[in-house]
Amino acid sequence: MAASRGKVISLYKSILKECNKFNTYNYRTYAVRRTRDAFREHKNETDPSVISKLVTKAESNLEMVKRQVLIGQMYGEGNLVIENMAKTV
Template sequence: MASTRNQVLSLYKHLLKEGQQLSDYNFRSYARRRVRDAFHENKTETDPQKIQKLIGKAVENLDILKRQVTVGKLYGQGKLIIER
């Protein structure tokens, strides 16, 4: 169980860190909010099979987020006034 907890915490940190690298302010704030909400919503889950499914879904989302960061770096725009 401790291994799963460490895995989930590591995944949470990776998702937040990767979300902070998005080039667009709105996407960054959405990613941060969505990650926090999803993990908060499922923090009381005790079924091991469902936890593994949620971890798998989070890993897939991390891969998508990494691709989006790469694309954003290739075709990104300048910072918004609010970010300066």
């Protein structure tokens, strides 16, 4: 059974939301960019079996991002200069 459009969009938003929880600016921007690129790359996919595999992969990536965010919060670093500048502007 192929995933519904709503489920894919929900999964996309969930991954982006988790990616934005990274404390480190570089990880955060990389994860958001990779997520957007991956979903855009496959946006015209019509084969139900391929879509199902992609959704399964995205779900496992979501779980991985959640774990990485948690680890990052446990062993966090200070903000980068670019992050401090954005808060003062």
